[in-house]
Amino acid sequence: MITFRQLLLSAVAVLAGSALIAITASGQEARPPAPTLRSPTSPEKAPDADGFIQRWLLLEPIPFNDLTEIAVRAGVKKEYFPNQFTVLPKDGDKVTVDGKELAWHAADTTLYNVNLYHFAWALNKPTTNVLFWAVTIVNCPREMPNVRLAIGSNAASVWWVNGQEVASLFNDRQTVIDDGVSKRITLKKGANVVRAAVINGGGATDFCARFLDADDTPLKGFTGTVVDAAMK
Amino acid sequence: MALKFAYRQSASGYNMKSALYVILLAVAAPAFALDGQVGIHDPSTIVLCNRKFYTFGTGGTALVSDDGWTWRTGTRASRSGMAPDLIHIGDRYYQYIARNVGAQPKAEINMIWTKSLDPESPDYKWEEGGLVASTNGIEDCNGIDPGVLLDPNDGRLWMVYGSYFGYIRLVELDPKTGKRLNPDDKPRDIAINCEASDMIYHDGWYYLLATHGSCCRGADSGYNIRVGRAKKVTGPFLDHIGVDMIRGGGKLLIGSGGRVIGAGHFGLLDLGDTVQKFSMHWEADLDRGGASVLDIRPLLWKDGWPVAGENLKEGAYEIESVRTGTALELAVEGMPVGGRRAGRGGGGFGGPGGRGGGRDAPAAPGAPGQAAGAGGRGRPSLLAGRKPRSSSRRWRRAWNVRRHGRADSAAGRRTGFDELARGQR
Incomplete structure (x- = not known):
C-alpha cells in the first residue's frame, strides 16, 4: 500500500x-543519441541486403501542418532556403528558414528505414507538424536504365531523382516498404541525386527508399551511396 | 431490447461462415451504438466479471456496463497510467498499466491484480504485482501500451508492448502469477513504428493487431488498426500481401469513417459460440463533440483475416449467398445452382412453399413472371413489393429464415452481451 x-x-x-x-x-x-542513427564513418556506404539506401543528409525539421496533397504540393514548392532543389549539402551546413537556423546532419541508419522521429527527438526538435528535407547521392558505376525508385514514408512525401519529381505519397500514413514506386527511370553513370521532402503530422515519422531493377528486385549494382565523398 | 435483439441477429448472421451476408439496403438511419458514459482513451480489453463488463483506460478511466451497450463510470483501480490491458486467468484479473518514468521513451509497465473487478464483491482488492517490462530511454522501444494474450494452445501467457518510437516487443509472462517469466530474456522485436498492439489467436494463426497513424489530435487523428498474422507467436507477422509488420506491414482492419475518426487500441471480446466482437476507441466522435469514445464492433472473419463489422442501422435488410449472389439457394435444401427456375416463385426464404417464414414471410425472389427466378441471377429482395414493417418484425423474419434454412440454426444461440452476462457465474 x-x-x-x-x-x-x-x-x-x-x-x-x-x-x-x-x-x-x-x-x-x-537527450541520448538516436538509437537507429549513426554518424558516417566511411566515405561511402552500400545499400543494405534488401537494397535500402542507408546514408542520408537530413535537415532539421521545418514547421508544417497539413498532409493533404494540395497542401503538400504547395508546401514543397515554397522556397524555404536558397537552392533547396539543387543544393548538395555537407554535414554541418546550415540554412536559415523563417529566421531560424537549421543544420544538415549526415546519418547512417542501422535499419531499412530512416527514423526521423529518432532524428528530431535526439536533437530536441519537434516531431509533430514538421517537414524534413533529405538528400543522398547514389553513385552508379554505369548507366542503369529501367529502374524504379520504391519508397515508403510516414507521413506524406515527395521525391525527386536528378531534379525530376518521380514519386509522392500523401495524407497520414505508415511507412511501408515499396508503398509507392516511380515510373521507370534511368540512373546515369556517376552521381545521381535523390531528394525527398517528408511531412509528418503526429506520432512516428520515418521513410525508406530503394531502387528496384527491371525485374522489380532490389537494385544492387550501384557501388554505394555517398554524401560527402561525392561532393568533394 | 429491440437493440439487443437486432444485434444478436447481426452477430449470428455475420458468423455463418461462407453462407450468408447481410446487406444493408439504402435506408439512412442511425446506427445502434454504445450509449451512456463512453468517454475513454486507450481502453483495455473488455472483461466480464459478475455479469458486468469492465474496461479501463488512460488516466485511470474505468467504465462498466451491465449489457455491453450502455456504459457508466466505474471504480478506478488502485493504480492508473497509460493504456492498460486487462485479462482474466483462473481466479485472477490482471491489469497491466504503463507509465512514463522520464521523457519518452523511458517507461515501464506494471501489473496489478484482483480476484474480482466488482467493487461490491468481497474479493475486490487490487494487489501490486510489480514491474513486468521497461525501456531505458535509449533503446529503440517505448515501454507502453501492453497487450496480453493467453495462448489457448499451450496456456502460455504473452505480452506485447511498444509505441511508434520504435519496435513492438514480445515477452513471456507467468500465467500463474501474471509476472514476467524470465526477466533476463531479451524481448523479441515483432513490429515497428506502431502502437497499441495486441495479439489474438484464431484458427491456427496468431494475429498481431496494432494501431498505425497519429493519435491524440482529435478530428485530425489518423489512427487506424492494422493486422498481420504468423504461425508462431513469435512471428514473423505478415500482412495479406506478405509485408512483415517489422517493416511497416499491416492489413487494415478499421480506420476512420462517417462521423467517427481515428480507430485505435484493439481488444478482443470473445462471446463464445463463434461470436466475437472487438473493442476500440475513436479519437473523435463528431456526434459527441469530437470526444474520444469507446466502441464495440462485430469481429468477422474472411479468408483467414479479421474484418471489422458494422453495428447495424435501423432499416430493411436482405440476405444473399456469397457463393451465388442469390438468396434462395441457401434456404432450399438440395436446390442445385441454377436449377428449377421457371414458374416457381416459392421454395425460398419463406415464400409460398418455402421452408419457413410463416404468414408474414416476405415474397421470395423469383416469383412467377420475374426474370430472375430461384437460383437466378440478379439481386433478390426479400421485401420486394411489400410495405415496410417495423424493424423488429423484419428481423424476426430474417431470423426465421435462417432458423429454417440452415441445420445449424442460429436460433437460441447465446450471441449477445446479455445472454453471456446471464450465463456467467
Missing part, C-alpha cells in the same frame, strides 16, 4: 528530478 509519506517523497523526488533536468539542460533537456 502506498502511504502518504511515500507519495510525498515521490513528489519531492519528481520535483527535484525536474529541476535537475532543467538546470543540466540550460533550458533544453539533453
Whole structure:
C-alpha cells in the first residue's frame, strides 16, 4: 500500500528530478543519441541486403501542418532556403528558414528505414507538424536504365531523382516498404541525386527508399551511396 | 431490447461462415451504438466479471456496463497510467498499466491484480504485482501500451508492448502469477513504428493487431488498426500481401469513417459460440463533440483475416449467398445452382412453399413472371413489393429464415452481451 509519506517523497523526488533536468539542460533537456542513427564513418556506404539506401543528409525539421496533397504540393514548392532543389549539402551546413537556423546532419541508419522521429527527438526538435528535407547521392558505376525508385514514408512525401519529381505519397500514413514506386527511370553513370521532402503530422515519422531493377528486385549494382565523398 | 435483439441477429448472421451476408439496403438511419458514459482513451480489453463488463483506460478511466451497450463510470483501480490491458486467468484479473518514468521513451509497465473487478464483491482488492517490462530511454522501444494474450494452445501467457518510437516487443509472462517469466530474456522485436498492439489467436494463426497513424489530435487523428498474422507467436507477422509488420506491414482492419475518426487500441471480446466482437476507441466522435469514445464492433472473419463489422442501422435488410449472389439457394435444401427456375416463385426464404417464414414471410425472389427466378441471377429482395414493417418484425423474419434454412440454426444461440452476462457465474 502506498502511504502518504511515500507519495510525498515521490513528489519531492519528481520535483527535484525536474529541476535537475532543467538546470543540466540550460533550458533544453539533453537527450541520448538516436538509437537507429549513426554518424558516417566511411566515405561511402552500400545499400543494405534488401537494397535500402542507408546514408542520408537530413535537415532539421521545418514547421508544417497539413498532409493533404494540395497542401503538400504547395508546401514543397515554397522556397524555404536558397537552392533547396539543387543544393548538395555537407554535414554541418546550415540554412536559415523563417529566421531560424537549421543544420544538415549526415546519418547512417542501422535499419531499412530512416527514423526521423529518432532524428528530431535526439536533437530536441519537434516531431509533430514538421517537414524534413533529405538528400543522398547514389553513385552508379554505369548507366542503369529501367529502374524504379520504391519508397515508403510516414507521413506524406515527395521525391525527386536528378531534379525530376518521380514519386509522392500523401495524407497520414505508415511507412511501408515499396508503398509507392516511380515510373521507370534511368540512373546515369556517376552521381545521381535523390531528394525527398517528408511531412509528418503526429506520432512516428520515418521513410525508406530503394531502387528496384527491371525485374522489380532490389537494385544492387550501384557501388554505394555517398554524401560527402561525392561532393568533394 | 429491440437493440439487443437486432444485434444478436447481426452477430449470428455475420458468423455463418461462407453462407450468408447481410446487406444493408439504402435506408439512412442511425446506427445502434454504445450509449451512456463512453468517454475513454486507450481502453483495455473488455472483461466480464459478475455479469458486468469492465474496461479501463488512460488516466485511470474505468467504465462498466451491465449489457455491453450502455456504459457508466466505474471504480478506478488502485493504480492508473497509460493504456492498460486487462485479462482474466483462473481466479485472477490482471491489469497491466504503463507509465512514463522520464521523457519518452523511458517507461515501464506494471501489473496489478484482483480476484474480482466488482467493487461490491468481497474479493475486490487490487494487489501490486510489480514491474513486468521497461525501456531505458535509449533503446529503440517505448515501454507502453501492453497487450496480453493467453495462448489457448499451450496456456502460455504473452505480452506485447511498444509505441511508434520504435519496435513492438514480445515477452513471456507467468500465467500463474501474471509476472514476467524470465526477466533476463531479451524481448523479441515483432513490429515497428506502431502502437497499441495486441495479439489474438484464431484458427491456427496468431494475429498481431496494432494501431498505425497519429493519435491524440482529435478530428485530425489518423489512427487506424492494422493486422498481420504468423504461425508462431513469435512471428514473423505478415500482412495479406506478405509485408512483415517489422517493416511497416499491416492489413487494415478499421480506420476512420462517417462521423467517427481515428480507430485505435484493439481488444478482443470473445462471446463464445463463434461470436466475437472487438473493442476500440475513436479519437473523435463528431456526434459527441469530437470526444474520444469507446466502441464495440462485430469481429468477422474472411479468408483467414479479421474484418471489422458494422453495428447495424435501423432499416430493411436482405440476405444473399456469397457463393451465388442469390438468396434462395441457401434456404432450399438440395436446390442445385441454377436449377428449377421457371414458374416457381416459392421454395425460398419463406415464400409460398418455402421452408419457413410463416404468414408474414416476405415474397421470395423469383416469383412467377420475374426474370430472375430461384437460383437466378440478379439481386433478390426479400421485401420486394411489400410495405415496410417495423424493424423488429423484419428481423424476426430474417431470423426465421435462417432458423429454417440452415441445420445449424442460429436460433437460441447465446450471441449477445446479455445472454453471456446471464450465463456467467
